[in-house]
Amino acid sequence: MTSTTLTPALPTDAPSPASATARRAPRRHAVADAVTMTWRNLLTYVRLPQLLVFSTIQPIMLVLLFRYVFGNSINLSDPSVDYVDYLMPGVFVQATVFGALGTGVGLAEDLNKGLVERFRSLPMARSAVLAGRTIADATRNAFVLVLMTGVGLLVGFRIHGGVPAYVAALALVLLFTYALSWLAATVGLGASNGEAAQAALFPLVFPLVFASSAFVDTSFMPGWLQAFANHQPVTVTIDAARNLVLGQPIGWSVVGSIAWSLGLIAVFGPLAVRRYRRAA
Numbered sequence: 186m187t188s189t190t191l192t193p194a195l196p197t198d199a200p201s202p203a204s205a206t207a208r209r210a211p212r213r214h215a216v217a218d219a220v221t222m223t224w225r226n227l228l229t230y231v232r233l234p235q236l237l238v239f240s241t242i243q244p245i246m247l248v249l250l251f252r253y254v255f256g257n258s259i260n261l262s263d264p265s266v267d268y269v270d271y272l273m274p275g276v277f278v279q280a281t282v283f284g285a286l287g288t289g290v291g292l293a294e295d296l297n298k299g300l301v302e303r304f305r306s307l308p309m310a311r312s313a314v315l316a317g318r319t320i321a322d323a324t325r326n327a328f329v330l331v332l333m334t335g336v337g338l339l340v341g342f343r344i345h346g347g348v349p350a351y352v353a354a355l356a357l358v359l360l361f362t363y364a365l366s367w368l369a370a371t372v373g374l375g376a377s378n379g380e381a382a383q384a385a386l387f388p389l390v391f392p393l394v395f396a397s398s399a400f401v402d403t404s405f406m407p408g409w410l411q412a413f414a415n416h417q418p419v420t421v422t423i424d425a426a427r428n429l430v431l432g433q434p435i436g437w438s439v440v441g442s443i444a445w446s447l448g449l450i451a452v453f454g455p456l457a458v459r460r461y462r463r464a465a
Contacts, residue, residue: 281329326358
């Protein structure tokens with residue numbers, strides 16, 4: 186007499202072990218996948234260093250231009266502040282804001298070349314593509330800030346608020362530009378290619394950077410422009426970083442900068458994820 190072993194049947198609506206593992210794997214490896222994608226994006230700057238060089242030439246030229254050409258003709262509401270000390274926090278934000286646009290351009294290029302489809306075929310967390318791109322661009326912006334600090338020190342820039350306050354100022358700038366990278370990702374994922382993404386992003390960012398307190402005191406602007414310049418996020422972040430660097434009272438500027446940054450992430454983070462899922 187042969188004995189048989191009965192195996193309990195799984196309910197038809199119960200997930201199979203393979204599908205359950207497939208769902209758990211992305212969650213378990215999401216951080217590792219994001220680190221891998223971050224490294225992949227950073228290697229681009231190692232293999233194509235001209236990308237990093239070109240992204241730093243413009244802010245260096247602006248520093249030299251405003252420091253030695255326009256600096257003596259620009260008035261400040263506080264004459265005790267040296268213009269180069271006023272200028273550098275604005276250049277920090279300007280350089281990293283334009284650097285954040287690379288998130289959208291890079292994602293548009295990846296979509297256009299079919300790389301996103303290849304990533305989808307791999308056993309990796311889908312969130313890693315967006316996380317890796319934004320973290321890599323934030324890392325690049327951190328390098329740009331260190332480089333611009335060196336350039337500023339060479340042309341007379343001095344830190345009056347102390348090293349901790351200066352590190353806090355750089356952290357505010359990085360947080361804000363990281364938030365902007367999610368806006369850029371949202372736009373880039375809807376563009377047909379990198380050039381289209383850049384063409385769509387530049388008109389959005391250009392007025393924010395140059396209609397701000399980056400290079401000139403907003404108190405000398407026309408009244409209608411002051412109302413916009415004083416309350417838009419780029420000016421708020423620049424003023425927060427500048428007050429920390431100069432050792433001046435920070436007022437509400439730091440809170441305002443953090444609020445703008447977190448608000449941008451809260452709005453454009455989910456939008457970018459949703460658009461990525463549709464595009465991919």
